[in-house]
Amino acid sequence: EDQVTQSPEALRLQEGESSSLNCSYTVSGLRGLFWYRQDPGKGPEFLFTLYSAGEEKEKERLKATLTKKESFLHITAPKPEDSATYLCAVLPMDSSYKLIFGSGTRLLVRP
């Protein structure tokens, strides 16, 4: 069964304290892995797509990496405005194009 697990469930950081969020997945075939950011009361905001193991993408203080079993979202020197829930989702190779989401990591960055 295709599955996505995110850890930790919640993370509190001091401003400037770098850390990583984990997304472990099991899927019969991976079409793509996606990272989104969601603020309270809003829809998810697209961050990255990763397609194959070894791929890395960066955007400002965020860097996403991918292996055959997991993805990491590295946050370097976070700021309070980085506080949000970060969602990981995989798109299996089947024909449905339905995303399988993890339960998310709630990040709080304190000034």
Add this chain to the structure above:
Amino acid sequence: GAVVSQHPSRVICKSGTSVKIECRSLDFQATTMFWYRQFPKKSLMLMATSNEGSKATYEQGVEKDKFLINHASLTLSTLTVTSAHPEDSSFYICSAMDRYNEQFFGPGTRLTVL
């Protein structure tokens, strides 16, 4: 970047009435759109897949006659909650898939049924 809009952002209605929510892809064409429901502090729950020009595919447990989906063009899908009841109150979010299979989400619609 790809932009998806939803309208309305908030709606309050009386029990028994119907509510229509629109989802538009503003700068790309989307053959496939998706409708999700999200409960407080929970992840997104897929309700249905909407394909342009064909019938929607509903997830198990989602009532087709209650949640009517129409995908009339490559940029517009609508979700109509028929005969709404308080238990239908929720945050509804749509997404649109581009040609690279990336899904972009709308800002969501907060439905409150009194």
